[in-house]
Amino acid sequence: MIEIKTLIFPSLVTVLTLILYFVLTANVGRARFKYKVPVPQISGNPDFERVFRVQQNTLEQLILLLPSLWLFSLFVSPIWGTGIGLIWVIGRILYAWGYYQAAEKRALGFGINSLSILVLLLGAIVGVIRAYLTFI
Amino acid sequence: MIEIKTLIFPSLVTVLTLILYFVLTANVGRARFKYKVPVPQISGNPDFERVFRVQQNTLEQLILLLPSLWLFSLFVSPIWGTGIGLIWVIGRILYAWGYYQAAEKRALGFGINSLSILVLLLGAIVGVIRAYLTFI
Amino acid sequence: MIEIKTLIFPSLVTVLTLILYFVLTANVGRARFKYKVPVPQISGNPDFERVFRVQQNTLEQLILLLPSLWLFSLFVSPIWGTGIGLIWVIGRILYAWGYYQAAEKRALGFGINSLSILVLLLGAIVGVIRAYLTFI
Numbered sequence: 001m002i003e004i005k006t007l008i009f010p011s012l013v014t015v016l017t018l019i020l021y022f023v024l025t026a027n028v029g030r031a032r033f034k035y036k037v038p039v040p041q042i043s044g045n046p047d048f049e050r051v052f053r054v055q056q057n058t059l060e061q062l063i064l065l066l067p068s069l070w071l072f073s074l075f076v077s078p079i080w081g082t083g084i085g086l087i088w089v090i091g092r093i094l095y096a097w098g099y100y101q102a103a104e105k106r107a108l109g110f111g112i113n114s115l116s117i118l119v120l121l122l123g124a125i126v127g128v129i130r131a132y133l134t135f136i
Numbered sequence: 137m138i139e140i141k142t143l144i145f146p147s148l149v150t151v152l153t154l155i156l157y158f159v160l161t162a163n164v165g166r167a168r169f170k171y172k173v174p175v176p177q178i179s180g181n182p183d184f185e186r187v188f189r190v191q192q193n194t195l196e197q198l199i200l201l202l203p204s205l206w207l208f209s210l211f212v213s214p215i216w217g218t219g220i221g222l223i224w225v226i227g228r229i230l231y232a233w234g235y236y237q238a239a240e241k242r243a244l245g246f247g248i249n250s251l252s253i254l255v256l257l258l259g260a261i262v263g264v265i266r267a268y269l270t271f272i
Numbered sequence: 273m274i275e276i277k278t279l280i281f282p283s284l285v286t287v288l289t290l291i292l293y294f295v296l297t298a299n300v301g302r303a304r305f306k307y308k309v310p311v312p313q314i315s316g317n318p319d320f321e322r323v324f325r326v327q328q329n330t331l332e333q334l335i336l337l338l339p340s341l342w343l344f345s346l347f348v349s350p351i352w353g354t355g356i357g358l359i360w361v362i363g364r365i366l367y368a369w370g371y372y373q374a375a376e377k378r379a380l381g382f383g384i385n386s387l388s389i390l391v392l393l394l395g396a397i398v399g400v401i402r403a404y405l406t407f408i
Contacts, residue, residue, distance in 0.1 A: 004210065005271050011207055011264045018200055018257055025196065039239050040185040049312040055196070060297065060327070062199050063334050064290055071283055074276065103311050121290055128283045135277050140346065141407050147343055147400045154336055154393055161332065175375050176321040191332070198335050 010073040013085035014066060020089060021062060024055045024096055050103065054096045061092075061113060068120035075127030081120065088116040146209040149221035150202060156225060157198060160191045160232055186239065190232045197228075197249060204256035211263030217256065224252040282345040285357035286338060292361060293334060296327045296368055322375065326368045333364075333385060340392035347399030353392065360388040 031051035032039065043049055065088055073081035095109025167187035168175065179185055201224055209217035231245025303323035304311065315321055337360055345353035367381025 004267065007210065008264065008268050008271060011211070011260075012268065014203055014207065015257070015261050015264055018203060019261070021200060022253075022257065025200075039242075040182065040189040042189075043179070043315070046312065053312040053314075059196055059199055060331055063331055063338075064293060064297075066199075066203060067286055067290060067338060071286065074279065075283065106311075117294075121287070121294065124283075125287050125291070128280065128287055131276065132280050132284065135280060140403065143346065144400065144404050144407060147347070147396075148404065150339055150343065151393070151397050151400055154339060155397070157336060158389075158393065161336075175378075176318065176325040178325075179315070195332055195335055202335075202339060 006074070006078055009078040009082040010070055010085070013069060013082050013089070016089050017062060017065065017085070017092075020092060020096075021055075021058050024058050027100075028052055028055045050099055054099050058092060058096070061117065064117055065120070068117060068124050071124035071128060072120045075131050076123045080123075084116050084120055088113055088120075091116060142210070142214055145214040145218040146206055146221070149205060149218050149225070152225050153198060153201065153221070153228075156228060156232075157191075157194050160194050163236075164188055164191050186235055190235050194228060194232070197253065200253055201256070204253060204260050207260035207264060208256045211267050212259045216259075220252050220256055224249055224256075227252060278346070278350055281350040281354040282342055282357070285341060285354050285361070288361050289334060289337065289357070289364075292364060292368075293327075293330050296330050299372075300324055300327045322371055326371050330364060330368070333389065336389055337392070340389060340396050343396035343400060344392045347403050348395045352395075356388050356392055360385055360392075363388060 028051055031037070031048050035045045035048040037045050037048045042052060065085070069081055069085045072084070091109045091112025093109070095106050095113060098105035098107075098109055164187055167173070167184050171181045171184040173181050173184045178188060201221070205217055205221050208220070227245045227248025229245070231242050231249060234241030234243075234245055300323055303309070303320050307317045307320040309317050309320045314324055337357070341353055341357045344356070363381045363384025365381070367378050367385060370377035370379075370381055
């Protein structure tokens with residue numbers, strides 16, 4: 001039976017990721033203005049394109065991160081899920097402000113992000129299969 | 137302890153947002169045909185690009201809206217969460233059919249969307265922190 | 273009252289979709305290298321563009337599939353939701369490896385995907401409305 005208490009820790013990480021994504025999305029709007037890239041255009045200026053790709057890549061990762069975080073928290077451990085989720089947030093901050101400067105500077109953050117998602121996803125797989133074998 | 141009853145209201149808004157997104161996605165397919173933009177191309181014709189950007193921007197917002205809506209509904213109020221979610225749906229309809237006509241006509245809907253997401257997200261942050269301080 | 277047992281079946285499909293999406297995303301990185309398309313570029317080479325569109329389209333579908341799958345599983349049937357979700361996974365594999373070869377070869381998988389999402393979404397709508405009429 002799921003209690004609201006179990007959900008507090010993954011919820012804390014979730015709101016952190018959403019705040020970060022909100023900021024990265026607002027940065028795209030400001031970059032459109034700064035580099036004079038009118039909508040609906042999404043290419044043409046490499047400085048704008050980097051800011052845009054940061055937001056797009058974060059969207060591409062969130063659809064993987066959030067379900068993995070929640071399944072890991074429910075089936076393995078909310079505390080560990082939260083810790084690994086926080087590492088993802090730190091990696092994403094490094095990725096974004098690195099990529100804003102130059103494409104090469106995104107590597108460290110991206111590595112941290114990929115690794116933390118992989119751990120959450122593998123943990124979720126193991127946890128769900130274990131729960132399946134226990135309950136059914 | 138979470139009961140199915142608590143989930144009904146945010147579920148109603150969620151299916152509404154999904155139906156709207158499904159329609160906006162189908163519109164991209166029709167615009168590909170109408171403006172003769174073959175896959176995998178995503179640019180070249182500004183009329184197509186606007187229809188495509190409506191769907192892409194809705195995707196970019198849904199990853200923010202849906203978790204915020206659910207955390208707000210769980211930790212603050214499902215009724216208020218549902219109301220603000222409905223305002224988002226109305227704003228998105230104004231945004232989409234405005235943007236379909238001209239890029240400038242997306243502003244009102246976009247403002248309503250940004251504001252409703254901001255309220256849900258800020259409410260979720262406050263609600264989760266309050267729950268953390270209460271339970272732990 | 274929601275028990276962890278009810279969540280096991282949709283969780284199994286969810287991790288399957290996430291593993292598939294993880295593979296399709298890694299394929300984009302490999303295609304960047306193979307076809308020499310440096311970041312932040314996302315167009316220019318049609319072979320790269322097809323690999324990129326497969327991942328993008330999967331992202332566009334996951335935001336629809338995952339909430340539909342979960343609402344269907346909670347309000348209609350977790351077993352049926354899981355079955356239809358598995359059909360989506362098979363369709364997506366056909367879509368991806370078809371599209372990798374040629375744009376025309378994506379049609380069968382895409383049809384299976386659209387149909388399975390439509391069934392889950394319509395089922396979720398009916399299930400949520402029925403729950404609303406029962407409880408309130």
